[in-house]
Amino acid sequence: MIQDLFDLKGKIVLVTGGTHGIGMAIGKTLGQAGAKICVNDIDEAKLESCKAEYAEVGVDVFTLKFNVTDEADVDAGISKIEDEVGSIDILVNNAGIIKRVPILDMAISDYRQVIDVDLVAPFIVSKRVAPKMIEKGFGKIINMCSMMSVYGRNSVSAYASAKGGLKLLTANMCCEWAKHNLQINGIGPGYIATAQTAPIREGGHPFNDLVMTRTPANRWGEPEDVGNAALFLASKASDFVNGQVLYVDGGILANFGYVKGEND
Ligand code: NAP
Ligand code: GCO
Numbered sequence: 001m002i003q004d005l006f007d008l009k010g011k012i013v014l015v016t017g018g019t020h021g022i023g024m025a026i027g028k029t030l031g032q033a034g035a036k037i038c039v040n041d042i043d044e045a046k047l048e049s050c051k052a053e054y055a056e057v058g059v060d061v062f063t064l065k066f067n068v069t070d071e072a073d074v075d076a077g078i079s080k081i082e083d084e085v086g087s088i089d090i091l092v093n094n095a096g097i098i099k100r101v102p103i104l105d106m107a108i109s110d111y112r113q114v115i116d117v118d119l120v121a122p123f124i125v126s127k128r129v130a131p132k133m134i135e136k137g138f139g140k141i142i143n144m145c146s147m148m149s150v151y152g153r154n155s156v157s158a159y160a161s162a163k164g165g166l167k168l169l170t171a172n173m174c175c176e177w178a179k180h181n182l183q184i185n186g187i188g189p190g191y192i193a194t195a196q197t198a199p200i201r202e203g204g205h206p207f208n209d210l211v212m213t214r215t216p217a218n219r220w221g222e223p224e225d226v227g228n229a230a231l232f233l234a235s236k237a238s239d240f241v242n243g244q245v246l247y248v249d250g251g252i253l254a255n256f257g258y259v260k261g262e263n264d
Contacts, residue, residue, distance in 0.1 A: 005237040009034035012086045013234070014078075016068050016125060017095030018061075019046035021194035022144065024053065025223030026092055026230040031059030033231055035090065038062045038081050042095075068095045068121035071128075078128050087132040090140040090234045093122035093166075098196060100155040111158040118162035123169060126184075130173075134180040142233050143170045145186035145245050147252060167245055174243030183242050185233045190249025192221040214257060217250030 013030050017023045018039035031037040031054065039054070039061045041047050047063040054061045062085050066077035081088060096118045099110050122143050133139025148160040149167040166186065173184040191197060191211045200207035201220065212218060229248045232238050247253050 006231055006235045007034055008090070008231075008234060011035040011089040011234075012038065012081070013090040013092065014038045014040065014081060014088045014125075014129070015092040015094055016040045016121070017042075018092075019043070019050040019063075021196065022189065022192060022223045022226045023092070023094040024050060025227035026094060026142075027061065028054060028057050028059055029224070029227035029231050030090065030092075030234055031061070032057055033235070035234070036062070036085060038064065038085060038088070040064055040066060040068070040077065040095070042067050068093075068125055069116045071124055074121075074124050074128050078125075082132070087136065088129050089133070089138060090142070091126060091129045092142045092144070092230065092234075093125055094142075094144045095121060096144060096162075096196075098156065098159045100199075101158075102155050103157045106158065111161075114158035115162050115165075118159065119165045119169065122166060126173060130177060130182065133182050134177065137181045139177070139180075139182040140234050140238075141170075141173060141182065141184040142230055143173075143184070143186045145170070145188040147188055147190050147247065147249055149186070149188055149245060150253065170245065171243045178242045183233070183238060185238070185241055185243065186245035187226060187229050187233065188245045188247040188249065188253075189226050190215065190221055190247070190252045192223060192226060194223060213260065214255060215250040215252050216255050219250065221248060221250055 013035045015023045015027045018027045019041040027037045044065050064077050066073040143166050145166050146163040149163040152160045170186045226248050
């Protein structure tokens with residue numbers, strides 16, 4: 001049956017930073033497709049509170065706290081999943097931060113922190129998880145890239161540096177691991193309505209107008225839009241897709257821009 005292509009029954013998923021936003025949408029979608037969902041976060045309270053939200057859509061999550069930038073913490077967390085749930089089949093490197101500060105004003109430590117979470121951490125977690133995927137000859141890794149994997153914009157130098165690097169780390173994982181039947185791809189969301197973009201979307205912020213005019217779909221994306229793309233990349237349907245970034249942006253990257261009133 002064609003539906004079997006998207007059936008994740010029997011698969012174990014880890015979503016880093018999965019207690020809300022895009023990570024939660026991905027966890028809910030893959031959980032409703034039958035997968036066992038393991039949710040990571042750095043905040044114990046959020047790990048506790050997210051369980052009820054997942055349960056609302058019938059997804060019973062295994063939660064665990066670890067800091068994705070800390071190798072020892074990651075090793076302990078993955079070992080806990082392997083001991084108590086099983087070896088990970090699908091890894092979603094979703095955890096991320098952003099600091100919107102112009103280069104000349106940004107502390108080096110802040111630049112390094114964004115690189116650590118958004119680029120080094122996917123390396124750390126993937127390096128810990130991949131060996132068992134290689135051993136069993138199956139694995140899917142989804143790296144949360146961004147439109148800023150290909151675009152810059154004022155004030156997001158650290159974030160764009162990390163997301164640009166993550167696009168090519170994804171390509172390199174493909175080069176080294178595809179022969180073991182691992183598929184490693186990125187998702188590049190456009191502007192999605194989450195806590196991370198609330199400061200530039202809410203309260204009449206002018207950036208909201210920019211997003212609305214630059215997005216041919218004339219709307220902000222919803223976390224579920226990204227969750228749906230993740231289901232494709234987590235499923236058998238994408239077994240010959242590797243090293244790519246799937247942009248989920250309502251058409252922004254296809255659009256140079258338009259004159260207001262023209263062809264409205
Ligand atoms: P978000 O609401 O800020 O969620 C990010 C998650 O990552 C949070 O759960 C956060 O936990 C977790 N996290 C941060 N640092 C961590 C660490 N050291 N260890 C473990 N977990 C950590 O962001 P979002 O909007 O859902 O975005 C999720 C991903 O999509 C990010 O990688 C982001 O860069 C990317 N993205 C977002 C958009 C967008 O428009 N929203 C577009 C493109 C790409 P706490 O809340 O407990 O700190
Ligand atoms: C910003 C936004 C973006 C989005 C996303 C776009 O300040 O420009 O936060 O970076 O988060 O990454 O794809």
